[in-house]
Amino acid sequence: MSDATTSRETAQPAPDPTPPAPGSVDRGTVLASAAFGALMLVAAVLVIVDAVRLPDTTAVVGPAAVPLPVGVLLGAVGAGLLVDSRLKLRVAVSGPPWQSRAGLRVLALVAALVAFALLLPLLGYVVTATALFVAAALLLGAPRGWQVVAYGWALAATVFLVFDRLIGLTLPAGPWGF
């Protein structure tokens, strides 16, 4: 790894006038920081609006005493992250690329989790948890085949036996009892 950095001196004329510093920033990280900062600004507005609408109480320190400064801080730090990202965006370099259809994979996993949440009371724990395992494993790049289903089934069944039957945590059973 370190060899690459030492051999760079002889290589290409730098395309950017400011060469990436040793702690150079990744473009993706900078953009994500900006998005996170923006999200904090939105949250700041929500927190402040919510705190202002709280009714006055007889207590010396009302329910809005803490949310108000928290909202202001959220806004300040969010703005700070936005400014910081704006400054860093100029010197940012592209980081390691994402794998193919990365965004789609995340969406698919979200869909799998939502489906799990909705189907769990209907189909029971073992079937839905097996399906979740298989979906997640395939999205993470597991080789296709019955093996993955077998692993998932074994895990879900073990969890059901240990936590439902042994410990007494009631898991949804589904029409077939597991």
Next chain:
Amino acid sequence: MDQLGLLLEGFAGALTPEHLMWALIGVTIGTAVGVLPGIGPALTVALLLPITFRLEPSSALILFAGIYYGGMYGGSTTSILLNTPGESASMISALEGNKMARAGRAAAALSTAALGSFVAGTIGTVALTFLAPVVADFATGFGPPEYVALMAVAFVTVSALLGPNLLKGVASLLVGVTIGLIGIDSQTGQPRLTFGVDALLDGIDVVIVVVALFALSEAFGHLLTGTGHSTVQPLRERLMLSRSDFRRSWPAWLRGTALGFPIGSLPAGGAEVPTFLSYSVEKKLTRHPEEFGHGAIEGVAGPESANNAAAAGVLVPLLTIGLPTSATAAVILTAFQSYGLQPGPQLFTESGPLVWTLIASLYVGNVMLLVLNLPLARVWARLLQIPAYGIYAGVLVFATLGAFAAGGTTVDLLVLCGLGLLGLLMRQAGVPVAPAVVGLILGPIAEQQLRRALTLSEGDPSILVSSPITVFLWVVVALALLIPVVLPVARKRRRALVNVGDGEES
């Protein structure tokens, strides 16, 4: 020597078959999750919280303490054999440890890590035994203003130390505090940040937040970047330390412990700092400087001991003041609360037998961990052969199980999913998630103390700086906030001055 008598009684409680079994289960689970990359002790304790609420408090707390200590041992196995630390404080031992493993000295590296962890863990627990009652005694005089100031210190140092920079640390902390505000305000009964959703009236369960931020964000992150290929270094021999390795290791163990415990026990943020310090100390003191960077055994022995000693140290502010300074400690604080126990000075007076049983079980756990890790190291190493997709898919199954057990409704699972996406954004932005967990758990306590203090003074904020201790703590807060801002500026100015000086000379 009051403590010795109490500790002996604690041992009497810890050495019952039932408690021994829970300690063994705890350290075994702890080692396993420490070994597996992507699962840490904080996540594991959070997942087990809703499942263990039927247990006796002492059994559950012994189980969690075992997981806490075990996670530290297991983390070193992963960082040495795989070079992806399972747990962030083990990052440093990956530097030298993985180099040693590549040079075929995996057994020596694992031995020194395990023995060092044992030595440091035991010395740290002894120190905890004698220091904790003293601190608890001192803290009995604390009122709400002191607690507010202490929590401010913890907030600032946790934000500054558990992440890449202060701004991102504070951002993470605020996320946690904001989530902690959701729900009915306990003092006035007003719903806050619920936006008319009934399911939010009780707030969002700590378990769901921790699971989403640690487990889901990790799984989502691997969907973006792919799971990658990592090579596991083989472990062929039995774990043994040669005479020369032992001679080089033991001073490093002791130095690591001496750094780790005091820093860990300050109300100021976790195990990362002492491990870094220990590494640089060993690098300076070594008689084999040429080996550093290529697998020097001191570079494993020192940081590993510092890590474990700090883990014991973190328990001092947690048990005596109720102040968690790491994500795992924060989750353990939640565990105490779920049994109606509030860590703090009163814990030692009101639940003395429980505390001493817990401390005694830490000694027992350390011995168990040494036995589990030295002869059985190859079994743990085999866990690393599980493919990454299997680990993360399995983590998701357990994550949804924990979230379901905590809330039991479909809405909880949807909240879990949404917070997981938030965690993914944080991860991508380089925002650490540990301060969020500390903020989530400490935020409501801090708010309660603040309002209690202001109610006492009828709204006069000067009560917050009414005693020498509070003034001192607020100065610490100010310094911790200013130093990261001032230092780089000063350094830059000095560099600029030097450059100007150079320019004039030439």
